[in-house]
Amino acid sequence: MAAAEFLETCAWFRRLPQQEQARLRAVTTQRKVAASSYLCRQGERLDHWIGIIHGTAAMVCDSADGRRSTYVILSPGSWFGEGSLIKDEALRFESVAKTDCQLACVPRPVFMDLYDNSVAFSHALIEQLNARCGQFLGNMMFDRMGNAEQRVARSILSLLDPVLYPGTGPLLQLSQEEVGYLAGLSRQVVNGTLKKLEKKGLVEIQFRQISIVDMPALRALVQSV
DNA sequence: GCATTAACACGTA
DNA sequence: TACGTGTTAATGC
Numbered sequence: 001m002a003a004a005e006f007l008e009t010c011a012w013f014r015r016l017p018q019q020e021q022a023r024l025r026a027v028t029t030q031r032k033v034a035a036s037s038y039l040c041r042q043g044e045r046l047d048h049w050i051g052i053i054h055g056t057a058a059m060v061c062d063s064a065d066g067r068r069s070t071y072v073i074l075s076p077g078s079w080f081g082e083g084s085l086i087k088d089e090a091l092r093f094e095s096v097a098k099t100d101c102q103l104a105c106v107p108r109p110v111f112m113d114l115y116d117n118s119v120a121f122s123h124a125l126i127e128q129l130n131a132r133c134g135q136f137l138g139n140m141m142f143d144r145m146g147n148a149e150q151r152v153a154r155s156i157l158s159l160l161d162p163v164l165y166p167g168t169g170p171l172l173q174l175s176q177e178e179v180g181y182l183a184g185l186s187r188q189v190v191n192g193t194l195k196k197l198e199k200k201g202l203v204e205i206q207f208r209q210i211s212i213v214d215m216p217a218l219r220a221l222v223q224s225v
Numbered sequence: 226g227c228a229t230t231a232a233c234a235c236g237t238a
Numbered sequence: 239t240a241c242g243t244g245t246t247a248a249t250g251c
Contacts, residue, residue, distance in 0.1 A: 147227090148227080148228075175241090175242060175243085176242075176243070177241095177242065177243085185228080185229095186228070186229055186230075187242090187243085188228090188229080188230085188244090188245080188246095189227090189228060189229080191243070191244065191245090192244095192245095195244090205243095207236075207237060207238090207242075207243080208237090208238095208242070208243095
């Protein structure tokens with residue numbers, strides 16, 4: 001898919017005035033990143049706002065003792081980097097491609113100009129930041145209060161947020177190991193928990209895939225915290 | 226009791 | 239072959 005074509009699929013883009021759309025179409029470039037290489041590294045400065053055209057990537061952080069945590073999954077339709085661009089700060093996370101990725105890149109000057117001058121663009125950014133903020137608050141709640149089952153359910157559901165993951169359907173391409181990084185649980189516990197959820201008819205597990213079968217029941221599980 | 230790590234066998238791409 | 243998954247055993251809070 002071409003970058004310009006990809007932009008048309010983004011809800012925030014369609015809400016912009018014609019001339020801003022035209023400008024973005026003209027300056028947005030494409031980049032390919034092979035699986036398991038980095039989209040960007042910790043300490044770098046971003047010179048683009050980056051959207052995922054296809055593929056899956058993760059924002060990860062490795063602790064000093066070598067343990068890895070995933071904080072954000074990026075899937076087709078996700079955009080990231082606005083935090084670093086707005087603050088003009090070095091990245092505090094790395095972003096690594098889980099599969100081959102195709103990226104859309106909006107140059108920093110254009111991003112900043114839209115941020116400063118376009119109400120429609122600023123609103124779209126606020127909506128995205130708001131959704132992320134909600135995602136993080138939810139994650140914190142479950143880190144402190146949830147049991148393993150709820151934390152796994154919560155991690156899965158957070159990947160279905162329509163603002164952050166507009167291109168995601170009920171089938172998640174995600175290894176159990178990655179769910180562990182996301183939920184802050186060991187792979188073994190994630191495996192046991194997913195099997196319990198499958199037995200209850202809430203999800204179906206396949207190799208490197210999780211399908212949501214009963215969304216209302218998953219939600220109920222999560223809302224009981 | 227519940228979660229963690231380590232270890233091993235087996236499946237899948 | 240390399241990586242993900244299913245399972246068990248030992249250990250810790």
